[in-house]
Amino acid sequence: MIASTPSPPYYAVIFSNIRSDVEKGYAETAQLMLELAEQQPGYLGHESVRDGLGITISYWKDLESIRLWKSQSDHQLAQQMGRDQWYTSYKTRICRVERDYGFEADQKE
Amino acid sequence: MIASTPSPPYYAVIFSNIRSDVEKGYAETAQLMLELAEQQPGYLGHESVRDGLGITISYWKDLESIRLWKSQSDHQLAQQMGRDQWYTSYKTRICRVERDYGFEADQKE
Numbered sequence A, B: 001m002i003a004s005t006p007s008p009p010y011y012a013v014i015f016s017n018i019r020s021d022v023e024k025g026y027a028e029t030a031q032l033m034l035e036l037a038e039q040q041p042g043y044l045g046h047e048s049v050r051d052g053l054g055i056t057i058s059y060w061k062d063l064e065s066i067r068l069w070k071s072q073s074d075h076q077l078a079q080q081m082g083r084d085q086w087y088t089s090y091k092t093r094i095c096r097v098e099r100d101y102g103f104e105a106d107q108k109e
Helices: A026-039 A063-071 A073-086 B028-039 B065-071 B072-084
Strands: A010-019 A043-051 A053-060 A087-105 B011-018 B043-053 B053-060 B087-104
Touching: A010 A063, A010 B065, A043 B043, A043 B053, A043 B072, A053 A063, A053 B043, A053 B053, A063 A073, B011 B028, B011 B065, B028 B043, B028 B072, B043 B072, B053 B065, B053 B072, B072 B087
Parallel strands: none
Antiparallel strands: A010 A053, A010 A087, A043 A053, A087 B087, B011 B053, B011 B087, B043 B053
């Protein structure tokens, strides 16, 4: 569930969002966009959580990969639907991951 | 709930985590750390969601602000408690936010 990503530098797109009450088409489109993103060149992984506020972070090899995904035609349509129907507000932040570190507890049997 | 942040560049610390089943001390400490972070120089805001996976993103003016917060003594203790008790795994990513854009639906009365 925590994305496995290579050593920095790589890029992150943080998509913070608040949903509207329109359900129609949302879940299917979100799932489809995820499947399409995974096929894009430069896709490295993603993490997604919602509890009122939704945060989806996708990780990418470089800015060009992010640009190509943003302009992908099905994704363009989904972005338009998002603004028209599914979100009351969102903020997208394009970030360069400069450093990372992690922790894994010993596996307990 | 979506953090208001200034024009880029600024910095983001993405903390992706999985909790253990240890509850003792967690909620109080998380709340205290948030209050302490808000008082730190260079703190710009945060977003936090949990649904199994937890994602907390804090936003900062610069890398020096992040370094000072990481080394703050109460926070150091909380980080140690996190590794010892509260998390089974986490990943921290230090990012430079290079670009951002947002959307707000028209207010409907």
